[in-house]
């Protein structure tokens with residue numbers, strides 16, 4: 056496929072591209088805000104688990120979430136395999152935080168966890 060810069064592209068095409076990118080930027084911002092809220096909740100779960108000697112990971116709960124999310128993805132015409140991969144990626148980070156909390160390496164509400 057050949058590529059070229061924007062200088063000769065129809066202004067209407069560029070306007071449409073700009074409009075779509077504005078929506079993409081809004082969606083990305085919403086995703087970041089929703090993830091931040093999710094991590095605030097999961098940090099609290101991590102502290103609760105650590106205080107009551109519960110394990111950081113709960114595979115049975117994860118299996119339920121994956122099954123539910125795959126169903127939601129299918130209804131929304133999103134690839135269920137992609138939805139599962141994304142959820143697993145997020146959950147693995149949550150479990151890492153929970154292990155840090157249990158080891159006393161992470162405090163606070165976890166809005167910006169240590170690396």
Ligand SMILES: C=C(O[C@@H]1C=C(C(=O)O)C=C[C@H]1O)C(=O)O
Nearest residue numbers: 097100111112113116117146149
């Ligand atoms: C948040 C929890 O801890 C872990 C993280 C999960 C998640 O991010 O959704 C789900 C299950 C657990 O492996 C939980 O047990 O609810």
